[in-house]
Amino acid sequence: MEVAYFFPSCVWLEKLNFDLEKLKQDLDLFAEKGRLIERSNMAGLQYDNYLNADLSDAILRTFPRVEGKIVKNPFVYMWVNRNPKGARNSRHTHITYTRNLLLSGVYYVKVPKDSGRIRFYDPRNISIMNPPDNEYYNDSNTYNFVQPVKDMILFFPSWFEHDVEENKSNDERISIGFNIFSEVEEIKMGNAYNVE
Amino acid sequence: MNSTFEIQPIFSSFLIQTKLDLDTKSIKNWIEESYHTNYKIPLTFDEDILKDFYLSLKEILDNLHLALGFSKNTKQQFQEAWVNVESRERISVPHTHPSADLICVYYPYVEQGSGNLEFINPNSSVEYVFPQTRDNTIIDTHNLFNSKLWQVVPENDLLVVFPSWLHHYVRQGNPNTTRMSIALNSKTVRI
Numbered sequence: 001m002e003v004a005y006f007f008p009s010c011v012w013l014e015k016l017n018f019d020l021e022k023l024k025q026d027l028d029l030f031a032e033k034g035r036l037i038e039r040s041n042m043a044g045l046q047y048d049n050y051l052n053a054d055l056s057d058a059i060l061r062t063f064p065r066v067e068g069k070i071v072k073n074p075f076v077y078m079w080v081n082r083n084p085k086g087a088r089n090s091r092h093t094h095i096t097y098t099r100n101l102l103l104s105g106v107y108y109v110k111v112p113k114d115s116g117r118i119r120f121y122d123p124r125n126i127s128i129m130n131p132p133d134n135e136y137y138n139d140s141n142t143y144n145f146v147q148p149v150k151d152m153i154l155f156f157p158s159w160f161e162h163d164v165e166e167n168k169s170n171d172e173r174i175s176i177g178f179n180i181f182s183e184v185e186e187i188k189m190g191n192a193y194n195v196e
Numbered sequence: 197m198n199s200t201f202e203i204q205p206i207f208s209s210f211l212i213q214t215k216l217d218l219d220t221k222s223i224k225n226w227i228e229e230s231y232h233t234n235y236k237i238p239l240t241f242d243e244d245i246l247k248d249f250y251l252s253l254k255e256i257l258d259n260l261h262l263a264l265g266f267s268k269n270t271k272q273q274f275q276e277a278w279v280n281v282e283s284r285e286r287i288s289v290p291h292t293h294p295s296a297d298l299i300c301v302y303y304p305y306v307e308q309g310s311g312n313l314e315f316i317n318p319n320s321s322v323e324y325v326f327p328q329t330r331d332n333t334i335i336d337t338h339n340l341f342n343s344k345l346w347q348v349v350p351e352n353d354l355l356v357v358f359p360s361w362l363h364h365y366v367r368q369g370n371p372n373t374t375r376m377s378i379a380l381n382s383k384t385v386r387i
Contacts, residue, residue, distance in 0.1 A: 042368050088368075091290050091316070097327045097334055121290070125318055128361060130294030142291075159320065163290075 009123055011146060012064045012155040016107060018055065020151060023109060026052060027080060027174060034080065040163070044087030050078040050176060055107070063103055063155055063180055071102065072183035081106075081164075083173040088116060089164035094179055096158070102182040105155040108148040108175050115173035116165035117145040123160060148175070205340055209318060212260065212357040213348060216252045216302065220353050223249070223304040227279055227376055239277040239378070249378070250274070253300060253355070257382055260298070260357065270384050272298065277380040282310075288366040290316055296360040296381030305376040306350040311369025313348040315362050350375070 027050075034047030056076040065071070081089065094104035106118070121143045127134050134140055146154060156162070158179065167173050226245045231237050241250060257272040275296055288311070293299050301313065317323075326342040328335050335342050347367070348356055358364070360381070369375075 090368075091365075093320075093323060095323050095327050119289075123320070125320070125361075128292045128294060128363065140294075143289075159324075161320070 009120070009160060010156065011120060011160070013146065014062055014153050014155075016058055016062060016151055016153045018058055018107075018151060020109060023052070023055065024174070027109065030080060031082065037079070039079075040089040040092040041081065041083075042088050042090050044081060044083035044089065044167075047080040047082075050080050052078070055176070059105070059107070059153070059178060059180070062153060063105070074102065074180055074182040076178050076180055078176050078178040081173075081175045081177055083116065083164070083167045083175075085167055085170055087173075088166040091121065091161055091163040093161050094158040094177070096179065100181050100183055101158045101179050103155050103180045104158045104160075104178065105153060105180070106148075106175050106177050107153045108150055110172065110174040111148050111150050111152075112167075112169040112171035112173060115167040115169045115171065117147050118154070118162055118164050119143050119145050120156070121161040121163075203341070207319070208340075209315075209359060209362055210264075211315070211346070211348070212256070212355070214256070214355050215351075215353045216249065216355050218248055218252070218304075218353060220304045224376060227281060227304065231279070231281065235281055237279040237281070239279065239380075241274055241277065246378075249302065253302075253380065256355070256357065257298065257300070261384070266384060270386055272382045273385045275381040275383045277378060280375075280377045280379060282366075282375045288368065290363040290365040292363055293360045293381050295383070297384045298382040299358055299360050299362075299364075300380040300382060301356045302378045302380075303350045303352060303354050303376065304378065305352055305374065307370075307373035307375065309370040310350070310373035310375040311366040313350060313356065313364060314367045315346040315348075315358065315364050317344050317346070318361055318363070350377070 030047060030050055031045075035049065037046050037048040039046055055078070059076050060074055063074075083089070094101070122128070122141070127138075128142060130140050130142075148154070223245060226243075227237075239246070254272075254274075261270070261272045262268075322342065323344050326335055326344070328342075328344060348354075350356075366375075
């Protein structure tokens with residue numbers, strides 16, 4: 001039977017093949033001078049506005065494109081998350097008051113075992129009442145996990161609520177959150193699904 | 197020229213906070229004496245020590261039921277209840293109680309700093325108009341119309357009642373503090 005997925009909530013997963021040793025060295029330098037911020041971090045450290053042209057370029061080369069659509073002047077805004085043992089990130093989105101936020105994501109630099117998965121919450125509000133279809137077809141799941149590994153990059157919509165489990169390892173977990181801003185050339189209102 | 201106006205809240209969620217004036221010390225002692233290892237303890241609605249708690253709660257839910265506009269041919273019925281005892285690490289994942297209609301939480305004993313009860317606005321679109329993070333916001337005054345989160349500071353003897361569609365969780369507090377709560381699900385049934 002053909003299945004039509006309407007309004008899917010996508011997380012794109014890819015390997016970036018970035019030079020992690022060089023990046024770690026740069027992040028250690030950044031931790032000495034970077035501006036600490038308080039956003040989703042719970043007992044962890046977040047450093048704002050990380051600038052790394054090589055990483056920005058790699059992200060812009062990799063992010064998912066739609067064939068035939070041009071993304072005008074994309075740029076990447078990055079911040080660094082350093083979660084020691086016991087730290088986690090509370091449930092949040094990446095929504096900003098700048099409306100030209102095309103896509104969000106996270107790149108994993110260091111992920112010790114048991115340092116915390118990322119969890120995405122079902123954005124369909126009605127599903128939280130667990131109607132029978134959700135129980136039957138989805139086992140009543142209201143969230144899904146991704147187990148990150150080093151060099152993994154995730155892309156997801158800015159509105160997709162997510163959090164990070166507590167780091168239960170004795171080692172630090174390091175990731176780089178980012179938003180990709182752009183001017184999308186053309187926005188079509190609605191899409192038709194054609195059943196063959 | 198008249199520039200005065202009234203903002204009408206529409207499509208509201210709700211939250212009730214009230215003290216029950218119960219013998220919290222006896223309830224705390226009963227929990228401590230009865231249970232030593234379990235962190236979630238099911239209740240059966242016939243515990244003698246909780247008799248006044250059940251009576252008070254029933255009266256409040258009956259009044260709330262009418263205030264919410266339910267038909268008089270329906271009523272609230274206790275569905276399930278349990279005691280949460282947490283004194284160590286707390287893993288608090290936002291959740292709802294989908295089988296219930298109303299959720300009640302009562303605190304017989306909480307130590308200061310054990311973590312606030314936090315609610316998430318079910319209208320996620322609000323965040324697009326009023327985006328906010330802890331250090332980067334365009335909001336001066338948080339209110340009913342612009343808040344993504346709403347917090348309750350638990351106190352001894354406090355009862356909290358809210359609709360089951362509200363995602364809620366315990367904000368991370370001091371893991372060395374003790375926190376005892378009684379959760380109860382209520383369901384609307386026909387008489």
